[in-house]
Amino acid sequence: MHRSVRPSRVAAAARCGAVMGGLAMLVAPVRADSASRLTPLLDAAAQRLQVAEPVAAYKWNQHGAIEDPARVQQELAELGDEADAEHVDRDYVTRIFGDQIGATEAIEYSRFADWKLNPASAPADSPDLSASRSAIDAFNRTMLTQISANWNLLHSPECAAQRDAARSGVIRARQLDGLYQKALSSATQSYCQQ
Known part of the structure; x- marks a missing residue:
């Protein structure tokens, strides 16, 4: 005799699988x-x-706060230490990542507003934060490596044009919506320093 699986569990499992699959897709780089x-x-x-x-989704389901100043300070301190180890200006790196974190929080606030106004669209389940934090750590390392490799360009008169061209290409390739386009502009606003 076959045991019936409750539809709500199947739907929840499908949503969790979709979120985890989405995280896996994030690591695929855009073709240049x-x-x-x-x-x-x-x-x-x-x-x-x-x-x-x-x-x-995790914060929504756990009734957690979007902003976590202690975690932000810890993350910025660690990134500053990594910048020192790479012989890259600590203040520049923490400013860049501060902008990145602020843009990320803005996206989270937008999602909370959407779910508050339309509770049926809110995620019923969410993955543990460990997968997201591992992904964030990997992206942080990639970004720091790229900052170090492109230090001279980031501090040259050509930076703004190069940043804008890269941003346009990434927006197009990743098909970012209006929210993500604004967030990416905010996250990258301090890249060019002369």
Whole structure:
């Protein structure tokens, strides 16, 4: 005799599988169709922003706060230490990642607003934060490596044009919606320093 699986459990399992599959898709880099050397950096920033989706779902389901100042300070301190180890300006790196975190929080606030206004659209389940944090850590490492590799370009007069070309290419390749386009602009606003 076959045991019947409750439809709600099947639906919940499907949603969790979709979220985890989405996280796996994030690690696929965009093909560099733009001529910008900053495309890998901007692509990693966009992928890091996309991790806001499962993080927001987790926080929603756990009734957690979007902002976690203690965790942000810890993350920025660790990134600053990594910047020091790479002989990259600590203040520049923490400013870049501060912008990235702020843009990520903005996406999470947007999702919370959507779910508050339309509770039926809220995720019923969410993955544990460990997968999201591992993805964030990997994107942070990629971004720091790209910052170090492109240090001279990021501090040159050509930076703004290269950043904008890379951003346009990533937006197109990842098919980012309006929210993510604004978030990516905010996350990358401090990249160019002269």
